[in-house]
Amino acid sequence: MRFWAMPEAVEVGKELSNESQSPTWQSSRRAFLKMTGAACVPGLLATSALAQAAPDFWSMPRQIWLQRKTARGVEEFRGVYFADGKLLLEPYLQICRILRDVREDVAVQMSPVLLDILCGVQGIARVHGVEAPLETTSGHRTARHNSRLEGAARASLHIEGRAWDGRMPGMSPAIMSEAAKYLRGGGVGLYVDRRFVHVDDGRLRSWSGR
Numbered sequence: 558m559r560f561w562a563m564p565e566a567v568e569v570g571k572e573l574s575n576e577s578q579s580p581t582w583q584s585s586r587r588a589f590l591k592m593t594g595a596a597c598v599p600g601l602l603a604t605s606a607l608a609q610a611a612p613d614f615w616s617m618p619r620q621i622w623l624q625r626k627t628a629r630g631v632e633e634f635r636g637v638y639f640a641d642g643k644l645l646l647e648p649y650l651q652i653c654r655i656l657r658d659v660r661e662d663v664a665v666q667m668s669p670v671l672l673d674i675l676c677g678v679q680g681i682a683r684v685h686g687v688e689a690p691l692e693t694t695s696g697h698r699t700a701r702h703n704s705r706l707e708g709a710a711r712a713s714l715h716i717e718g719r720a721w722d723g724r725m726p727g728m729s730p731a732i733m734s735e736a737a738k739y740l741r742g743g744g745v746g747l748y749v750d751r752r753f754v755h756v757d758d759g760r761l762r763s764w765s766g767r
């Protein structure tokens with residue numbers, strides 16, 4: 558089940574050039590601005606706390622509060638990335654940059670569905686009184702970086718810009734993973750010892766690891 562159809566202008570996993578005026582990006586930018594993406598699934602959250610507290614959650618502007626600690630300090634995005642049935646380009650690009658492979662300094666177009674899953678998890682947290690950023694430990698990973706990581710799946714969705722790892726202060730990873738599983742947006746991994754949750758927009762499945 559998807560929160561909305563993937564807008565065709567978004568090429569998930571495609572590298573973002575540093576030069577945003579490049580011809581390729583210009584043309585996708587035009588396509589991007591034309592697209593409408595909303596295809597909410599009204600029944601999705603029908604029985605959840607989120608649905609009770611905010612029945613029109615998916616028709617409201619979608620916001621996300623993301624943080625990333627890097628050697629240069631804390632990078633942050635806090636705001637709306639989707640409104641009036643459209644993904645907002647500038648916020649989307651900022652989010653993609655925050656979710657880049659920090660080690661390799663490569664940003665790609667991240668899955669908008671992944672962003673919706675994170676938005677939903679944060680919405681559920683908020684309903685439960687937790688107002689906190691999503692602390693990102695991993696977003697996009699290049700194939701090269703991924704291949705060097707111990708324990709990382711060879712065909713990891715991180716490579717395709719479709720997975721996120723992290724945690725939220727004030728919410729245990731176990732509860733966070735329950736919230737993510739509830740949303741049924743894709744895979745959810747709970748890593749108890751290392752205190753983080755993996756979410757992706759792939760096949761519905763869940764697992765736990767160390």
Ligand SMILES: [Zn+2]
Pocket residue numbers: 695715720721722755756
């Ligand atoms: Zn992961």
